[in-house]
Amino acid sequence: MALLEASDVHGGYGGMNILNGVNMSIEVNEIGVIVGPNGAGKSTMLKAIFGMLTVSQGEIRLRGEPITNTAPNKLVHKGMAYVPQEKNIFPSLTVQENLEMGTYIRPQNFRRMLEQVYEFFPPLREKRRQPAGELSGGQRQMVAMGRALMVEPSLLLLDEPTAGLSPLFMNEIFERIKTINAAGVGVLMVEQNAKQALAIAHKGFVLASGQNRFTDTGEALLNDPEVAKSFLGG
């Protein structure tokens, strides 16, 4: 059974449709990557999955269970975690308090998950008493992903995790995502750095104008001359 399955999803903001029939499917322990031009509806699709905008048509299933239009705080209980592209930390809370909010729904897991997250992101352990708003961009991204991992999710949704980061941090974040995935977490992410992202992806989805243009394995999409020409910059 697929971990996440979205079929013919339509939706948008205030009656304006941005998604016009998106199909997506990733298996347990897979990395799925959504790429495409600006305005293709990549981030909108993630928000639709996480119940942050109304899906007007189509269905989304998590391990076979229908979750279309379920509120975000309920989806967290079902093992889903979401990291927005912007405003993805609590700036006035300390790093450790940010992570603690990740286990808000299961406080008994706090200590165990905290150790795990500090192992994934060692710099966070040193900065644990510092307000998260004072950290650098890369470390903020670690806090954001760390908070999501505290949920102990089976599916992690990441909206442009490397946006605005230096190439050095970018590589580090991609490495972390691979490690997280190897630990048994399914990942669905939107990425601007399409080539690098597709290189670590099991599944790739190229969206344009709110619809799937290409859907294949990451490797196949990377080697597809047509995809390369129109979406990966040659």
Next chain:
Amino acid sequence: MNELVFFINNVVISGTVTGSIYAMGAIGVTLVFSIMRFAHFAHADMMTLGAFMVLLLTTLFPNVGAVVGLPSALLLLPIAMALTAGAAVGIDRAFYKPLRAHDVKPIVMVIASLGVTLMLQGLIRLFAGTSSQSLYIAERKDIFRFELPFDLATRNIVVTEPQIILFVFVIVAVVSLHLFLSRSRLGKAMRAMSDNPDLARASGINTNTIVAVTWIIAGSLAAAAGTLLSLDVAFKPDLSFFLLLPIFAAAIVGGVGHPYGAIAGGFVVGFAETLAVFNWAVLLRPFRDSLPEWLDLPSNLALVGTEYKIVVPFFILVAILVWRPTGIFKGKVI
């Protein structure tokens, strides 16, 4: 020496009293703003409502205090705090929650809170009348006089029982609020929601619970502030409405959204008020003989008359909005 005693009585004690009341009100205003993002204008009348609950309860059980040797009003205060907290949650459910559900602009919420303020004022007048009443129904107010160990000081430092209760209560309230916000899971979730409500929801925090907790804290602190103020002076239906401006000034001075800032802001505004109406001529009197002949010491050297006290928070408010709109603790700009 008597001048110093006069200063302590009229500035130190009186400023601490006013500051404590403002601080407790401003904490509520700032918490409501940080969670629900609107200026809650009905907050002052929530204070009056709390004092009114105490008045009701004390009228029903005027002698319960005698059992433990405390004023009945004080003994019944926790019940009134709980009732006011419940009323605050109820008012939110009835008037603010439907508006929130429609995602209205903050100004609509502000206008709704003005409606609530008028409604509360009307209700309280309906039951309590318009005259002022003492919350000491079956007892007398204890007044403590402390002598200074100097020969020159013939006057005493005067503190009343409700003032002492107020000081103790404020310290306990501030420490518990600090522990709640920094140690408890719910308190941290409250700060998280104030920082980033969408992310709080995405973390599985039930925002309805946080909203209810905010009203419980704001409502019970408002009830305590209103009651302690009425104990110090007397209960009037318009008791706290005139505190609205200084309370908002305190919240903005401290940086809106910062509970600690609200406490600091409360004392800043409270002391500014008492210092502004203090008659500085009294402190200069001992040096009268050394002043030059042509300088005649006026009998009143206060910056503003007591009846114009309200202009002080108003000027502080204008000044802070012009020069430092985020407040001393860098809060949100309304």
